[in-house]
Amino acid sequence: MTEPWTVKYRPKRLEDIVGNRKAREEFLKWLQTRLSHKGGKKSALLYGPAGTGKTVTVEAAARSLNLDLVEINASDKRTSQVIERIAGLATTQSTLYGGKRLLLLDEVDGVNLQEDRGAVPSILKVIEDSAYPVVMTANDPWDPKIRPLREVSLLIRFRRLSARECLPFLRRICELEGVKAEEEALRLVAERNQGDMRSTLNDLETLCVGRTMLRVEDVAWLAWRDRLKGVFEALQQLFHSRDVESARNLVEEVDVDYETFFEWIYENALHQLKNPRDVAEAMDRLARAQLLMTRMKSRQLWSLLPYALELMTAGVALAGKGGVGYTQLKFPERLKYLSASRKTRTLLSEASKSVGRVVHASSAKAAREYIPYLRFILKAKREDGLRIAEEVGLSKEFLEGLTA
Ligand SMILES: Nc1ncnc2c1ncn2[C@@H]1O[C@H](COP(=O)(O)OP(=O)(O)OP(=O)(O)O)[C@@H](O)[C@H]1O
Ligand SMILES: [Mg+2]
Incomplete structure (x- = not known):
């Protein structure tokens, strides 16, 4: 299985991290001061919106200074237990090879005080006793529950990246x-x-x-992203669901019409289902669903719709017997082609009308006989072609499409 890009391209070195240069430098300076015992606050709190590089900055800094990084997610249920266990480690022992440590308490604003009342005091104690620098991260540093942590820390702000x-x-x-x-x-x-x-x-x-x-x-x-989130979720559920009822209900829950949903299922079944036999079965059911929908529309037989919907949802869900892969969901190519070809058709029909007007022919005849000839001229003798096109009043967009 391939890694997601956020893992594959996770910056390893401080200089590879995008943006927030001042914050990164400030953090590095504080870290170096702490390591050489030249004062400074005992802990730092890196705060700011999600996905701006707080955690990667700490990891890259540890790597560049050759520190042994001890990373704890503070929103874990048993934070205080974990912290107490490592507290001794942090205050007394050096690492196996005598190197230095850095403690990272990630996402401290996620501590759950209901489940773990002792979390904040035990973090405070670690900060007090630790022989090593302690760094914390948070999205919201003003959350009242982490106020004691904020008060003892150097605050470093991470901003959204432009x-x-x-x-x-x-x-x-x-x-x-x-x-x-x-x-x-x-x-x-x-x-x-x-x-x-x-x-x-x-x-x-x-x-x-x-x-x-x-x-x-x-x-x-x-x-459309917000709507698509719904589609992604519905598709995940569809490919992982094993019962008719819940698969079938997805059509009502999802925020796109059933024909668009059909395209999404069709595009993704191929990639999600691992077993070729399952794919064949799913495709067979999708084909039958489409057949029913076409018949339904041409003969106004709306009573066929439930059968079509059942085939495209439950039919596909139950085909996935051989397991489902964890691949990225794909946007349906056919939807893109449909909108792209619609655009080409509009351009062609406008151009044919212009040509038809000039040569006194119907636009159908212009499209059939004159426009291909114009394409030929454009290829053979571009300047002549362009002069004609200008005279006829053809749009630049159309000409680009014509000679592409
Ligand atoms: N500044 C950045 N430069 C390059 N990649 C980044 C940067 N920030 C985030 N990323 C990417 O996003 C992923 C998550 O980054 P990181 O864990 O550092 O975010 P965070 O600020 O700690 O967010 P959260 O508050 O959600 O924990 C990284 O694996 C990396 O791929
Ligand atoms: Mg983080």
Whole structure:
């Protein structure tokens, strides 16, 4: 199984991390001061929005200073127990090879005081007693429950990353993945995620699956993201569900119409189902579902709809006997082709009308006989072709499509 891009491209060195340079430098300076026992606060609290590089900064700093990083997720149920266990370790022992340690208490604003009342005092105690620097991270440092921790710490703020900061990083990843991406497309992905690099990378990966080009129009559908979240969830449930009832209900729960949902299922069944026999079975049921839908529309036989829906949901869910893979869900190619070809058709029909007007022919005849000839002229003698096109009043967009 391949790793997700957030893991694959997780920065290893401090200088590979995008943005927040001041915060990173401040943290490194504090860390070096603490390690050389030259004063400074005993703990640092890195805070800011999700996916801005707080945790990776700590990990990369530990690596670059050769520190043994002890990482504890503070939102764990038994934080105080874990902390007490490692507290002794932190105060007394050096590492096996005499190296130095750094303690990371990740996501301290996630401590659950109901389940673990002693969490904050025990973290405070570790900060007091520790011979090693202690660093914490939080999304919301103003959360009252972590006030005692905030008060003893050096606060370092991480800000959302700007699209401009993210672009070079995204561009490099696309290069490494062999995807030619339009600058504007990458900018859209970054902007939509508002400085959260984790979700930016997740989106970019979803968009790039199985393609070598990423254009603006491939990204435009991100605008539907909130609706798509629902579609993603529904598809996950569909491929993992084993009973007719819950699979069938998904059509009502999902926020797209049943024909769009059909396209999503059709596109993803192929990638999600591991066993070729299951895929064949799923495709067979989808084909029958589509047959019913076509018949239903042409003969107004609406009573066929429930059968079609049942085949495309429960029929596919029950086909997955041989297991389901954990691959990224894909946006249905056919939906993209449909909208792309709709655009081409509109351009062609406008152009045929213009040509028809000039040559006194119907637009059908213009499309059939004159436009192919124009294409030929454009290829053979571009300047002549362009002059004719201008005279006829053809749009630049249409000409680009014609000679592409
Ligand atoms: N500044 C960045 N530069 C490059 N990659 C980043 C950056 N920030 C986040 N990432 C990517 O996002 C993933 C998550 O980053 P990280 O765990 O550091 O976020 P965080 O700020 O700790 O978020 P959270 O508050 O949710 O814990 C990383 O694996 C990495 O792929
Ligand atoms: Mg984190």
